Amino acid sequence: MGQYTLFAVAVFSTHAEDDEGSNxxxxxxxxLGETERKTVRIRVDGKGVEALAGDTLLVAMLCAVxxxxxxxxxxxxxxGFCLMGACQDCWVWTAEGERLRACTxxxxxxxxxxxxxxEAQWANL
Amino acid sequence: xxxxxMGRPVMGQPRVIIVGAGPAGVRCAQTLLAxxxxxxxxxxxxxxxxQIYRRQPENFGRPYTKLYGxxxxxxxxxxxxxxxLRAQIDYRPNTLAWNVAERKLHIVHEGHASxxxxxxxxxxxxxxxxxxxxxxxxxxxxxxxxxxxxALKSQAVSIGRKVVFMGSGPLLYLVASQYAQAGAQVAAVxxxxxxxxxxxxxxxxxxxPDVLKKGAALVSSLKKAGVAVMNGIEPLEIVGTDAAGVxxxxxxxxxxxxxQIVCDAVALGYHLRPETQxxxxxxxxxxxxxxxxQWLPQIDELGRSSEAAVYLAGDGVRVLGAxxxxxxxxxxxxxxxxxxxxxxxxxTLDELKRQQQKMxxxxxxxxxxxxxxxxxxxxxxxxxxxxxxxxxxxxxxxRVTRDEGACEANRAKAFSRVGMGRCxxxxxxxxxxxxxxxxAGVPVEMVGRLRGQAPVKPLSIxxxxxxx
Amino acid sequence: MSRSQADVIIVGGGIMGAxxxxxxxxxxxxxxxxxxxxxxxxxxxxxxxxxxxxxxxLPQLPLANRSREIWGKLPELIQHDAEFLMxxxxxxxxxxxxxxxxxxxxxxxxxxxxxxxxFRGAEMKARFPFLGPEVLSASYSEKDGHANPRLxxxxxxxxxxxxxxxxxxxxxxATVEKEGAEFRATSTDGRTFHAPQLLVTAGAWGSLLSxxxxxxxxxxxxxxxxxVTEPTTYGILPVxxxxxxxxxxxxxxxxxxxxxxxxxxxxxxxAYPDVRRAYVLPQNTLxxxxxxxxxxxxxxxxNIIRVWSGIEGYMPDDRPIMGASGNVSGLYYAFGFCGxxxxxxxxxxxxxxxxxxxxxxxxxxxxxxxxxFATVATRAPQAx
Numbered sequence: 001m002g003q004y005t006l007f008a009v010a011v012f013s014t015h016a017e018d019d020e021g022s023n024x025x026x027x028x029x030x031x032l033g034e035t036e037r038k039t040v041r042i043r044v045d046g047k048g049v050e051a052l053a054g055d056t057l058l059v060a061m062l063c064a065v066x067x068x069x070x071x072x073x074x075x076x077x078x079x080g081f082c083l084m085g086a087c088q089d090c091w092v093w094t095a096e097g098e099r100l101r102a103c104t105x106x107x108x109x110x111x112x113x114x115x116x117x118x119e120a121q122w123a124n125l
Numbered sequence: 126x127x128x129x130x131m132g133r134p135v136m137g138q139p140r141v142i143i144v145g146a147g148p149a150g151v152r153c154a155q156t157l158l159a160x161x162x163x164x165x166x167x168x169x170x171x172x173x174x175x176q177i178y179r180r181q182p183e184n185f186g187r188p189y190t191k192l193y194g195x196x197x198x199x200x201x202x203x204x205x206x207x208x209x210l211r212a213q214i215d216y217r218p219n220t221l222a223w224n225v226a227e228r229k230l231h232i233v234h235e236g237h238a239s240x241x242x243x244x245x246x247x248x249x250x251x252x253x254x255x256x257x258x259x260x261x262x263x264x265x266x267x268x269x270x271x272x273x274x275x276a277l278k279s280q281a282v283s284i285g286r287k288v289v290f291m292g293s294g295p296l297l298y299l300v301a302s303q304y305a306q307a308g309a310q311v312a313a314v315x316x317x318x319x320x321x322x323x324x325x326x327x328x329x330x331x332x333x334p335d336v337l338k339k340g341a342a343l344v345s346s347l348k349k350a351g352v353a354v355m356n357g358i359e360p361l362e363i364v365g366t367d368a369a370g371v372x373x374x375x376x377x378x379x380x381x382x383x384x385q386i387v388c389d390a391v392a393l394g395y396h397l398r399p400e401t402q403x404x405x406x407x408x409x410x411x412x413x414x415x416x417x418x419q420w421l422p423q424i425d426e427l428g429r430s431s432e433a434a435v436y437l438a439g440d441g442v443r444v445l446g447a448x449x450x451x452x453x454x455x456x457x458x459x460x461x462x463x464x465x466x467x468x469x470x471x472x473t474l475d476e477l478k479r480q481q482q483k484m485x486x487x488x489x490x491x492x493x494x495x496x497x498x499x500x501x502x503x504x505x506x507x508x509x510x511x512x513x514x515x516x517x518x519x520x521x522x523x524r525v526t527r528d529e530g531a532c533e534a535n536r537a538k539a540f541s542r543v544g545m546g547r548c549x550x551x552x553x554x555x556x557x558x559x560x561x562x563x564x565a566g567v568p569v570e571m572v573g574r575l576r577g578q579a580p581v582k583p584l585s586i587x588x589x590x591x592x593x
Numbered sequence: 594m595s596r597s598q599a600d601v602i603i604v605g606g607g608i609m610g611a612x613x614x615x616x617x618x619x620x621x622x623x624x625x626x627x628x629x630x631x632x633x634x635x636x637x638x639x640x641x642x643x644x645x646x647x648x649x650x651l652p653q654l655p656l657a658n659r660s661r662e663i664w665g666k667l668p669e670l671i672q673h674d675a676e677f678l679m680x681x682x683x684x685x686x687x688x689x690x691x692x693x694x695x696x697x698x699x700x701x702x703x704x705x706x707x708x709x710x711x712f713r714g715a716e717m718k719a720r721f722p723f724l725g726p727e728v729l730s731a732s733y734s735e736k737d738g739h740a741n742p743r744l745x746x747x748x749x750x751x752x753x754x755x756x757x758x759x760x761x762x763x764x765x766x767a768t769v770e771k772e773g774a775e776f777r778a779t780s781t782d783g784r785t786f787h788a789p790q791l792l793v794t795a796g797a798w799g800s801l802l803s804x805x806x807x808x809x810x811x812x813x814x815x816x817x818x819x820x821v822t823e824p825t826t827y828g829i830l831p832v833x834x835x836x837x838x839x840x841x842x843x844x845x846x847x848x849x850x851x852x853x854x855x856x857x858x859x860x861x862x863x864a865y866p867d868v869r870r871a872y873v874l875p876q877n878t879l880x881x882x883x884x885x886x887x888x889x890x891x892x893x894x895x896n897i898i899r900v901w902s903g904i905e906g907y908m909p910d911d912r913p914i915m916g917a918s919g920n921v922s923g924l925y926y927a928f929g930f931c932g933x934x935x936x937x938x939x940x941x942x943x944x945x946x947x948x949x950x951x952x953x954x955x956x957x958x959x960x961x962x963x964x965x966f967a968t969v970a971t972r973a974p975q976a977x
Contacts, residue, residue, distance in 0.1 A: 028265070028284070028285060029276065029282040029283065029285070030282060030283040030286055031281065031282050032281050032283055032307045032308055032309060033307070034185050034186065034187065034280075037184055038184075054181075054182035054183070054184045055280065056280060059276070059280045059282055062282075066266075066369070067265050071263070072516070072852060073515055073517075073824075073851070074263060074367070074510070076263055076264055076265060076367035076368075076370070077265045077368060077370065078265055079265035079266060080268070081268055081269060081272060082253060082254065082272050082552075083269075083271070085169060085582065086253045086400070086582075087513075087547075087548045088823075088898075089547075089548070091583070091896070097891070097894050098894055099894060099895065099896060104169075104171075106171070117826050118826045119828075120826050120828040121828060122825065122826055122891065123722075123828050123829050123889065123891040124722035124891070223875075224878075226874065226875055231875045238879055240875065529747065529751065530631075533631075539638065539744075540743070540744065540747070546898070547823050547896075578873075578899045578900055579878070579900050580878075580897065580900070584896060585893075585894075585896050586822070586885050586893045586894070586895055587893040587894065588879065589879075589882075589883075590879045
């Protein structure tokens, strides 16, 4: 198991510089085309992310980072599952505490998403 | 007949609501319009087309041939048909049908809820992938097969740098080949079905020889592209870490040897399961479908459910694929029209029913060739997650079955929380039934099915009722 | 045909019946519990899950206090905690009349040993910051809380079985008769069950049985309107409920440690005991949303993922039927708990077991006597 993990790490630990056009080395999804689209700027955990007009929020996030939220009942991160609004795995929090289902939300300028769990004081005004 | 005004039916016209603007819903609307009835068409998505003919965003440029391959002409015909119909129907995109009660469909659009009364409700909500858990499938980077296709088709992305396609069904080969053609790296195609099963199913599959030919072509194109295609495999584990997600797949090959493949994404699925929640809320009767080992709403040959004024069509009631869905949409429209007193030419109906029977024979062939891997359930390790939403393990589900007597789906859900999550059992329900059946030593039909409750999908507490 | 004999037959396997079966076994009495479906499937399994004493009819507090003690001891008693959490419970209000009533109630309840703390204004805001701006006052009961209704009755049933109770699920009773000194219950498949004592804990169906013994009661059947949110970070500890003369404002919610928030109230829904179905009306769900916006605005950001209802029996005076029959010796009742029976369940079980075993109980039950619904026609002569 140890050797296997090392090999996997070797394959995926490439350098952290952003590639022009295809995908960020930190992103999970890989753009295969349709890259001649207007830029849309959002923020994920405070960091600027450049998406393309027509991206869903899920695709916009996962072309830049590798997860969209933290699992509530396990230690793993989550990155969506069905991409068609059925599994409900990709509900994310905005910085204002609103809920968005990332795979069925079209990315829009200025969206601010936070990926860790909401704080314990979320209900307090 | 007067021109229907948007949102208000013409005096004397029956109010027909269609849920779903995919192949079934579009052909249903088209058939109704031809008979002079203008339906309301509700669709949760932003655009029409459903799943298999899902449309890319308006600012994308790929041609139909690139998006839909051999089905390009059918996809284009469906889309242009809908574009023609749009002005003549009450079309409500971005609208969720979340409940149905007392002859009203309850919908929500941009946070506003309203109730639409109907004289006929035609449900064409389509299907989702059908999943059997595998250890590690909760790791980030695991997607349904359908998801991997949606990523490519409607967003021009691959779900990862190196993708393993695993499961069974015609979609497995279709999507893998689409990925290969689009320049994505396909690590392998791992099919749980055995070649022998496909041979035995051949007589039924020959009901649609053109589809069968296309399927064979996909497999050979994948092999030509150097993609490893394995049959008769058993998934063992999706390996990776909590923080980084998927890093590989372990499986047992057909000769029983354990194998490993490095990858960063897995597309997993075993054909499709109908979205039956609205039919359930409309109190339609269900019956157990032995070939597919699942509960499906009862329909007659035209799509009438057990409930007056409720009709069911398309993959949302029987998975027949897009062509079958288009047919079913037409048939359901004719059923409603006939129930309203219209005369439908017997020859028209007979021809459609004949084609439907061919589709159904093919459907049964697919089920035989690419079976739901029920037997995997018994071999899942106790620490495998079965309910992804709630993080409940197979071991916990077995415990409530064996130690607390929960041998029925809803009882097991009440005790273990399996099926209590946001997806309300869409992705764990079938596997859970197999696990319970095995642990209790009863046939899976005895386990029953999860009782559906509203809302069909999560509904925001910020939803306000629309003031008339 | 199979014939079973015991000291006590209990008809109805909700929390009342299951708890009584357990406590009777503790007292060495043999018990047969007859349940048409599975233990705890009806009102016991579908209610809100409140384990609260404040707000109750004052003469019910001794029973509620007795029950509360048992809730705290569940792990040692039945090897299951039913997820009981002493999270505290607050009753809140929007009007001065209710705020005044809170003060009166707090004084009177203290005489029954229930300590309540009243909060208003800035102090209330500081202590319960999630409350909406319309909330005037909060009455806090520190030692109350909530539990999981899906688990509690089944846990009592399994504990009773471990002690030797005969639990007969999937057993529908066709007739119950008394012959001489013995009751005979006959199931639809012909099995008979015999005992000198019979307890009716059949919930919304209890009156069907009491009627057979000449003691009909005017039971009304309603469905609670329940909803639950997706899980979110655990941060709201007390159970929260609105006190109001207007039912549409009476919203309540509780957050479980897994993070989901269970919501109920504002209306009663349709329930059909003959077919054992009950429904949540869509308009009631939307009504609950409106009221949540007033009670705890931050919750408006969440999604609900499921609604459900159940079948609850209500008496016109909002008090249950509990105690010995007025007509037939050896016959006892504990049903019709008006949607507020869950907290009382363990206490009812303990009290009914004591009553049936010894002939008396230290917990006053007079307010719940079935004879309060007796008419001249139904009142039987005082027979042995």
